[in-house]
Amino acid sequence: MAKLSEIGEEALVEQLTSGLKSGRNVIAGAGQDDCAVIRNPDAPEKLTLLKTDCIVEGVHYLPETPPSKVGWKAMARAVSDIAAMGGVPEQALVTIVIQPDREVAYVRSLYKGLERAARDHNISIVGGETSSCASAAMISVSLTGHVEKSACTRRNGGRPGDTLYVTGQLGGSLGGRHLTFRPRLAEARWLTTHFNVRAMLDLSDGLASDLPCLAKCSATGFQIKPERLPRHRGCDLKQATSDGEDYELLFAMGPRDSRRLSATWPKKFPKLALTKIGYLTKPGVAEGLDPGGWNHFTS
């Protein structure tokens, strides 16, 4: 009998979700994109986005990590997924499962971090759940959001010849940025409402894992120039592609929009780098990148 550690997260999710039946309002269901995408029966031009994400003590943060940063991270991760669809977050539900011998002050500080991240993105925390557990704590955030049909950006719309971009710098997130990153919500909204972004995701597992995923969803290959990858100071190529938790945007854009973007981005976001890292190609090509990245259960 196979154990989870033998098959890994991706195969498990595939097994669990492959037979799922969804109602007719579900456009993208479990395992298909950064968020679930639901038709809004009361507003045909607007889609509902749903996302859940959790972080576990000892896996995504340490017992000694400042709790306000833990809370920030828990909320910001889910916001980053709403951003990756071109959406706007709305309401959050928060579950905290924690040891009974933790101090009340710890949980209050953790919640302050959640609240700060919520407030910064106009999110209302409208419900939650607390429960006790024996060992490692866990914080789960479910987010609702919306996106206009015209702005909704999936992973599967890329085409051969599209230019690939990443925002910011990659690698070395564990040095601290994984606790303090700002989800690229404003940037993603601007991109998806002003350009035809054909495919997008947020880099959570690392480019070496997330780019092949975007290409696979779009039924394309890819070709990147490793020397062009924007790396955080002190990071080598492997760290930049495999550390994960960058929470930067990776997206594909057609040639015409691409020229317009190059001209306007620096004026709109002068402090955030935007880098052309390569192109989508016909399927079967995977140039300039070793596979890798983070995998729960096997890593």
Added chain:
Amino acid sequence: MAKLSEIGEEALVEQLTSGLKSGRNVIAGAGQDDCAVIRNPDAPEKLTLLKTDCIVEGVHYLPETPPSKVGWKAMARAVSDIAAMGGVPEQALVTIVIQPDREVAYVRSLYKGLERAARDHNISIVGGETSSCASAAMISVSLTGHVEKSACTRRNGGRPGDTLYVTGQLGGSLGGRHLTFRPRLAEARWLTTHFNVRAMLDLSDGLASDLPCLAKCSATGFQIKPERLPRHRGCDLKQATSDGEDYELLFAMGPRDSRRLSATWPKKFPKLALTKIGYLTKPGVAEGLDPGGWNHFTS
């Protein structure tokens, strides 16, 4: 520095949620009812319901509990909360945090239970999250739903003189029913669309904890006849009021509707008992019931 075990769940939730700021679309936010209630900007007569709930191995089920029942319970608990508002569930997000050395077959069976409960209530599982943990597993379910403004039933609408009802029998849930119960979704929908149900909740912590809660939310007292409480076979009064996890409906109804209900319920739901257990009264009265029920962190 106080520990969670010293202050208990209720005080913790109070501390965490008391300062929360919500957007103007939020009608009921964190800690205020069975579900969060959100205005739907695209359909003024329809409200959105949001609920999250989790179960923890060793707290809500045992390592040896059949996993398909664990999955059923995880989903059915959240459905019960949507029912308690008079609502209809729609989409679910499922998070499973589990030990890497568990067998794949265990998780697949657990998911089958989640799916069965979803299918039985026309819910689409549209997303989720899996992560590893060191010890006890945890399953969290977030549910969206909707309810017509006219059917939405809060905890806070009860008035002195209202009749109090419970469905089914109480107590002894740990004998097995806590894993196999059917959420009273159809019953609650029928009640809230045909009658003016003034206040309602689902009995999860036990009548001794949940009835004082309903009365407090409604700014009333209560008076019940202990000898009238419908008890499961073999259960004494303490078990019937304090075991918890009954997942039956407790609701309050005005005198006129109450007479009509008595005449019609037995025809509509001949297999499910409906019992008048007493009345809401003016504030300050708490007759026929010892306080108690389940409390995380301190129990």
